[in-house]
Amino acid sequence: MEEIYILGLLAVFLSIVIGFWALVKEEDDLHRILLTDLAEILALALIALVATDLAEALILPGLVVGISELMAISEVFLVREGLTRQPERMLHIEVMDSAPAILALALIGYGVLLSGFSGGAVAGIGVIFYFICKGHDERFAIFEVLSGYAWVMWIVAFFIFVLVPQYWFFGVLIAGAAILLKVAGKMSLVGTMRGGANV
Amino acid sequence: MSVEFFLGIAILVIGTAAAAFPRPKTYLTRLINLEIPAWGLLLIMLSFDETLALLTFIAVTAISTFVIVRVVERRGAA
Numbered sequence: 001m002e003e004i005y006i007l008g009l010l011a012v013f014l015s016i017v018i019g020f021w022a023l024v025k026e027e028d029d030l031h032r033i034l035l036t037d038l039a040e041i042l043a044l045a046l047i048a049l050v051a052t053d054l055a056e057a058l059i060l061p062g063l064v065v066g067i068s069e070l071m072a073i074s075e076v077f078l079v080r081e082g083l084t085r086q087p088e089r090m091l092h093i094e095v096m097d098s099a100p101a102i103l104a105l106a107l108i109g110y111g112v113l114l115s116g117f118s119g120g121a122v123a124g125i126g127v128i129f130y131f132i133c134k135g136h137d138e139r140f141a142i143f144e145v146l147s148g149y150a151w152v153m154w155i156v157a158f159f160i161f162v163l164v165p166q167y168w169f170f171g172v173l174i175a176g177a178a179i180l181l182k183v184a185g186k187m188s189l190v191g192t193m194r195g196g197a198n199v
Numbered sequence: 200m201s202v203e204f205f206l207g208i209a210i211l212v213i214g215t216a217a218a219a220f221p222r223p224k225t226y227l228t229r230l231i232n233l234e235i236p237a238w239g240l241l242l243i244m245l246s247f248d249e250t251l252a253l254l255t256f257i258a259v260t261a262i263s264t265f266v267i268v269r270v271v272e273r274r275g276a277a
Contacts, residue, residue, distance in 0.1 A: 004204070008243070011208045015215035015236070022219030030274060034229045037263060038218050038236065044256070045211055045240045051247040059252040063259045070263050074270045083273040118251055121258035128262065190262055 008049050016042050029081075033073055040066045060117060071190075096133040104130040111184065115176040120183025127184060131191030143185045150185070153178035207242030214239050226271045230264070 019042055023035045044066075047058045078084060104126040111123025153174050160171035214235025221228040237260055244253040 008204070008208055011212050015212050018212075018215050018219050030226060030270065031224075031229065033270070034226065034233065034267065035219070037233055037267070038215065041233070041236050041240055042211075042215065045236075045243060048240065048243050048247065048249060048252065051249075055247065056249050056252045059249070060255055063252075063255055067259050067263055067266075071266055074266050077270060078273060081274070083270075114254070118254045118258070121255050125258050125261050128265065132265070187262065190265065 005049065005051075009046075012042060012045050012049065015045070029077060033070075033077060036073070037070065040070075100130045100133040108184075112180065115173075115180050117179055117183055119176075120180040121187065123180065123184040124187025124190075127188035128191035131188065143189065146181055146185045150178040150182040153181075201246045203242045203246035207239045207246060209239070210242060211236050211239030226274070230267060230271070 016039075019035065019038050023032065023039065026032050026035060040062075044059055044062055047062060048055055050058070107126030107129070108123045111119040111121070111126065113119070114122060157171040157175040157178065160167055160174070214232065214237075217235050218229060218232040221232050237256075241253060241256065244256065
């Protein structure tokens with residue numbers, strides 16, 4: 001077991017050296033952003049080698065920080081390069097008309113079944129996919145309302161934990177549903193990043 | 200130790216080399232090559248039974264691919 005761990009660690013460190021060497025030699029900024037994504041994967045591999053529940057607890061916030069960092073950097077890049085106007089011709093292929101409904105339904109159904117943070121992420125992917133392919137005309141004030149209800153559910157769950165600890169399972173279910181709503185709602189906003197009405 | 204672990208480590212190293220030095224060197228090639236080390240990481244997570252991390256990683260990778268494709272799309276239009 002010990003040797004295996006050392007072997008894995010050596011391989012990951014080798015990959016990190018390769019990745020950072022490419023990052024140093026790279027001159028194009030967009031290529032650098034792509035290599036940042038590679039560096040994130042390698043960092044996660046390093047954490048995954050811990051191989052206990054601690055690894056999972058560390059990987060989840062790592063992923064959240066990674067995606068928000070990537071989104072922020074890409075926005076900064078777009079503004080700095082002056083690429084703020086819409087492209088005239090966007091990718092549109094036949095599968096984008098036929099697939100979204102059933103795929104979004106499956107992803108949202110599975111996400112609700114999972115519940116919690118991962119469920120929210122999976123359901124959010126379903127909504128993102130639908131919005132990208134089909135476009136969107138919703139008013140996004142409704143997501144704010146949803147977010148408010150999710151906060152109220154969090155606080156109710158917190159009071160259940162503190163005041164009536166014997167009903168902890170009920171509290172866990174409420175908190176899991178609340179974070180599902182919050183994560184899925186926020187992530188679905190990503191699907192509107194291509195532009196459109198009411199954004 | 201399991202087969203998945205060794206396969207994952209091998210794919211991680213190979214994929215890193217492929218993503219670091221893609222050929223031909225275009226944005227799309229590098230983006231597609233980035234999926235290879237991600238696969239290696241998924242196999243490593245699978246071998247250690249890190250289900251939650253695995254599922255969330257798949258979901259977040261889909262979003263980050265979308266974000267990058269949006270940037271590349273606008274870069275190509277300019």
